[in-house]
Each structure stands twice: as structure tokens, then as C-alpha cells.
Amino acid sequence: MSPEDFEAAVSDALQLIPPKAASAMDNVAIFIEDDYTPQPGEDPDTVLLGLYEGVPLTERDSWWEAGSLPDRITIFRQPILNICSTRQEVIDEVAITVVHEIAHHFGIDDDRLHELGWG
DSSP: OHHHHHHHHHHHTTSSSSSSHHHHOSSSEEEEEEEEETTTTTTTHHHEEEEEESSSSOOOOOOTTTTTTOOOEEHHHHHHHHOOOOOHHHHHHHHHHHHHHHHHHTTHHHHHHHTTTOO
């Protein structure tokens, strides 16, 4: 799947996000990158489908609004393409990944996400 086709699939996947969740997001930007580069000290074989970077809503206070950059959700193209064989599978996996990362924006950790079936 070309980068352009993947971007269109991500756009389609974002339409699957529950409207309540989408409207509750505050100051979040979504990006697409080819692959995740493990950080120093991380297992060099780390594979991520998505990554949330920012300050969860549950941790924000009055200082946060003063010049804070948007939170960032990054979707990693290659790992998703590695596990999907059709465009619909890509759309479904991106939707699941985005919901997972949005949950982090709302302050939900990985353990709770696994309990809820979004791990």
C-alpha cells in the first residue's frame, strides 16, 4: 500500500472513532510515520503500531494551557502493513490503534486497556 493509500485508510479509520471520544479530544494532532525508532535504553526490537505523546487530560492543570504544544498520536505505517493483508484490515487496525492512543490521552493506562480489550 502506498503512503498516499495508507493516509486515505487512516482518514477512513478516523471516521470510525466514536463521535463522543473524538469531540472530547483536546489539542491532539495525528501523524503518520513509516516506523518507530526505539529510544535509548529500549529494546531495539520494539515494534509499535501507534504512540501517544503528551499530557493526559487527567494530568492537566492551569499551567498546561500556557503555550503547550498539541499532544501527538503517531500511527506507524510499516508495522500495521506487516500484520494486515487488506485495506479493510488496515482501516480496522488503525481505528483500534487510534482508540488505544486516544485512551492514553484520557489517562487510561495499558493495563486497563488490556482489561477492556483494547490492549
